[in-house]
Amino acid sequence: MTNFEADVVLPCLDEAGALPWVLERMPHWARPIVVDNGSADGSAQIAASLGATVVSEPRRGFGAAAHAGLLAATADVVAFCDCDASLDPRQLERVVAPVRSGAADLALGRRRPARGAWPAHARVANGALAVLTSRQAGVRLHDLGPLRAARRADLLALDLRDRRFGYPLEMVLSAAAAGWRITECDVDYRPRVGKSKVTGTVRGTVRTVRDMRAVLAR
Structure with missing residues (x-):
């Protein structure tokens, strides 16, 4: 059993520079689960020294x-958040509250970017995917961002299979197909700490879009 109101899954690959800021801002009611995905910069050791639960997932x-963190979670509500300091853990309440109160089954953080926080190519790609997802899921969405929350048992019941960048999209589509109530909550989006390995580069954005389009095709 856990005394925390929510577990927060933080997929991590070489985020040593951002982890202290992220973990120091974690709400007292949330347990951070840092899932180390093969970091070479000591991220796992830093996370452990700051009191986080650390899970190793060698499969890149x-x-x-994200799924390894879900399996390690024990709280009734599970949230997912990037650990690159682009999202403020102090705003976790915005996505956890609708799920905890029963007002929603899946709450998604709709990113409101600060200047320089979201490259144009990534924002355009995200918007296009959000439109396609809205049409397929029958739910109007504006963002497919990483900050989100749902109940652990319900997430496990979705039996999500994607293990690449299509995982967040598969979650939304599967939730919609299961009749979940999905809501969006505004959250601030900051420039990340360190070099982006995903949507901060055109190559990373193309790879992410490719994985998500594969999920849409299925």
Whole structure:
């Protein structure tokens, strides 16, 4: 059993520079679960020294790390958040509250970017995917961002299979197909700490879009 109101899954690959800021801002009611996905910069050791629960997932892939964190979670509500300091853990309440109160089954953080926080190519790609997802899921969405929350048992019942960058999209589509109530909550989006390995580069954005389009095709 856990005394925390929510577990927060933080997929991590070489985020040593950002982890202290992220973990120091974690709400007292939330347990951070840092899923190390093969970091070479001591991220796992830093996370452990700051009191986080650390899980190792050697199989590379955002979905692999996110799902490993879900399996390690024990709280009734599970949230997912990037650990690159682009999202403020102090705003976790915004996505956890609708799920905890029963007002929603899946709450998604709709990113409101600060200047320089979201490259144009990534924002355009995200918007296009959000439109396609809205049409397929029958739910109007504006963002497919990483900050989100749902109940652990319900997430496990979705039996998500993607282990790459399509994992967040598969979650939304599967939730919609299961008749979940999905809501969006505004959250601030900051420039990340360190070099982006995903949507901060055109190559990373193309790879993410490719994985998500594969999920849409299925």
